[in-house]
Amino acid sequence: MNTQPPELPEELRSWIAAVTGADRIEVKQVSGGASRQAWLVDARHGAETAELFLRYDPREPKPGSAFHSLQVEAEILTELYRHGVTVPRVIAAHQERQAVLMERIGGDTWFRLIKDPAEQVATAQDFIGKLAALHRIDARELSIPGLGAAGPVAEHVRAEIDAMRGRLDRHRGPAPLLGFCIDWLDRNVPGYDGPTVLVQGDTGPGNFMYADGRVTAIVDWELAHFGDPMDDIAWLSLRTVQDTFTDFPDRLAEYEQLSGHRIDADRVWYYRLFAETRLASMNPGSVDIRASAPAGSPDAGNSLIYGMLHRRLLVEALAQALGIPEVDVEFPDDERESEHAQIYDATASALSGAVGRSTDALAVRYVKGAVRLVKYLAEVDRIGAVVDAQELAELARLLGEPPTSVSAGRAALAERAGRGEIGERDYVTQLWRGIKRDDYLTRTASGALRTRTWPPLTHTIERGEQQRWVSPSPKITAS
Known part of the structure; x- marks a missing residue:
């Protein structure tokens, strides 16, 4: 293994000296x-x-x-x-x-490292003010040759859908769920004719720098594009799942006040699915794999749990967009044990012990990831066959014949749904059941990610058996 520190090419060092006069x-x-x-x-x-x-x-x-x-x-x-x-x-x-x-801009990046709740809120509010300011800019006034001219939102949405489809077409292998999502997005582009804005994409905590309760710089614009302001709200909610961002409905109320753009829940859910589909199109084979842990990667453990998180978020967004209520799944008894439980526990303990003796941060990350893989394998060994048998029975009823495996059954179901032989709602409802089972098998490996989901867009006030949805509007001023 090469342990030499990396070197910046001499050509770039000379270029830096030339442009700075250093x-x-x-x-x-x-x-x-x-x-x-x-x-x-x-x-x-x-x-x-x-x-x-x-x-x-x-x-x-x-x-x-x-x-x-x-x-x-x-x-x-x-x-x-x-x-x-x-x-x-x-x-x-x-x-x-x-x-x-x-x-060079000073500041920290990861929002969750802020310990003072008041500083958290101040930083989040400052970011919201800056996001609102971005969305107040008329995109037609921006001159960005690489993006071309800003046009109607629907044109930009369809262009990105075409780009997703192009990435799928270049993929060598089946990706039935991704194809279904792209087709659904294409058929259901929102009828929004409001202002076109520059969408940062992947915006929110982790992609801005901060210090002392203020945002010092918004960074990472590699996914920026012209589009709907609700597209960025969807990305912000996705970043919030992975990090933290104080009270999400409060921040959205502030955004409404400062930006002039009203939060449209249906469009936000559309773009949540849009964002996850766009991410999946970058690696088309990953979304249909029940346990995405790439061979040969030392970081496979983290790939496993984040791959599961994103598949679950994608299917939850798809179900919400179709108006499908929560589905129930019966899971096996937690008291069931594997005869190899001691071996899995011993392996996880040995790896955890290695973590405690290492000072290499990257090595610690990889070993912790290996512990996650062991925990997942232990669950598959303990109850995987039971979970699969339940889903295979459900797939057989929908397909009219038993599939050879869960993965084959899901693929056949997606293909039939794409041809209109199985209704969209039936397909997504069954898919959601399957994803919940995958998530259940990954739950011990996922840790805190197991309970993360899309943040609410509004506050809910309980009144007897009814709910009233409200969006608070605190008085704030733009920075």
Whole structure:
């Protein structure tokens, strides 16, 4: 294994010196993504030092990718900075290499690290104010060559659906659920004719920096596109599932007041499904795999639990969009034990012991992931056959014949639903039952993620047997 520290190509060091006029360049790589590298850059000129930040991707842009090239992301940042949006100022974008040099912004990233509740609320409110300000900009006033001109929202939605379908068509292998979702989105584009905005995509906690209760920079614009403001609200709710973001209905009420855009629950649910389908289209085979743990990956344990989370969120959004109520699933008795329980427990304990003796943060992450895999395998061994037998019986009733496996039965069901031989509601209802069973098998491995789901859009006030939905409107001012 190569343990040498990474080196920034000399070509880029020379380029940085040229665009900054620096006499001496000092660089240090920091965590910032699996493929897009992040570097702290000190550009020294005599006694003065410019503190900069470099984003660098050694790969060439992949045709058809959902992610923008770094040159397009630089165009987005430059135009937004010109309009007063809180983004880093771009110093230069390399003409040939995937490299963008920006000013360095101070602050932390992960929202959950804020311990003071008052600071949490202040930071969340400040972000909402900045998101609202972004959505008040008329997209027709933005000049971003890589995105083209802003048009009606429906045109941009259909263009992205076509891009998803293109990624699916290039996939070598079946992906029946993804295909079903793309077709459903295509048939049900919202009839919204309001203002087109620039949607950040993947917006929210984790993709902005903060300090002392204020947002210092909104970062990561590689999924930005023109579209519906509710698209960003859907992405914000997805980021909220993975991190935390204080009281979501309160934040949405503030957004309404500051942006002038009313929260439309039906459109938010559409774009929740849209966001999860877009993510799935980047790796088309993953959404139909019951346990997505890529072979050869040292981080397979985390892939397992986050893959399960996103499949569940996708199906929950699909069910909500179709108006399907909660489905009930009977799970096996928790008292059932495997004869190999002691071996699984011993393996998990041995791995946990290794975690306690390691000072390598990445190694700790990988070993904790391995513990998750062991916990999942223990559940499959304990009750997997029982869970599968229940679903196979349900699939046989719908298909008219027993499938050879749960995966084959789900695929056949999706194909028949796509041909109109099985109703959409029947398909999604059965699919939801299956996903709940997958989630049940993963529950001990998932830990806190097991209870995470889409946040509510409004507060619910109980009145006897009825519910009244209300959206609070606190008085706040834009920053």
